Amino acid sequence: GESVGLHLPTLSVQEGDNSIINCAYSNSASDYFIWYKQESGKGPQFIIDIRSNMDKRQGQRVTVLLNKTVKHLSLQIAATQPGDSAVYFCAENQAGTALIFGKGTTLSVSS
């Protein structure tokens, strides 16, 4: 089965709200995690990453939180905008091999 998965397949928010997208992983040996954003008709686009020696990392309007105790990853988007509407994937690295992607969460932002 999938070692990386998402709790919710769809998230709907109002413009200006904060969004939180969650991800669970099963391999405690994973040491690198990435969030990608995929807009309709495009390839996945890198958003932010985090290594296992960190529990939080911030970017522009985005924050990734890593809880290794419960093997949980989240992406927080501040002041969500319509342009944030997309499918968001988490991905993890296992033992130095290629990334494994979760199924994705669709974020829908309404004005």
Add this chain to the structure above:
Amino acid sequence: DAGVIQSPRHEVTEMGQEVTLRCKPISGHNSLFWYRQTMMRGLELLIYFNNNVPIDDSGMPEDRFSAKMPNASFSTLKIQPSEPRDSAVYFCASSLDRASTDTQYFGPGTRLTVL
């Protein structure tokens, strides 16, 4: 930087035909990845190359699929013969190296429809 380039962007073919998808990685990147994306299975890694050498092809569905990387700036994914179940979006990605901590940059994808 032009990013990862894929061609064609769309391909419609009939069952049994040969399909060739093309990818040009970002200049200077040493690793290249081929993925397939479907609604049912999400993003699946098919194969990846490092320095033009196939490292892991365990994701290649079956012998009908083959991939080559004759040089650092070009790779092909071939399906022969194609089947309707091969219909999907195929992405190529590249990274500086194969290390997990190197960000993968994706191309726009090729949408394949096999009738």
